[in-house]
Amino acid sequence: MCPHQPECPTATASDREAAHVVAAHPDQGWSLLCNGVVLFEDTGLLLPDGSTVAPHPTLAGV
Numbered sequence: 001m002c003p004h005q006p007e008c009p010t011a012t013a014s015d016r017e018a019a020h021v022v023a024a025h026p027d028q029g030w031s032l033l034c035n036g037v038v039l040f041e042d043t044g045l046l047l048p049d050g051s052t053v054a055p056h057p058t059l060a061g062v
């Protein structure tokens with residue numbers, strides 16, 4: 001479970017990308033979030049159950 005307070009969103013939550021980064025690999029284009037989600041620099045996601053979420057628009061830079 002997440003050691004942060006308040007707890008990070010789960011991998012199935014709509015705000016899952018708000019979880020803390022526990023391992024960043026910008027040279028390889030991905031980060032591991034504390035909820036087990038792998039976030040790719042193109043905004044695609046790999047969820048802990050092996051399913052994927054296609055790249056999607058973000059509010060960053062708006």
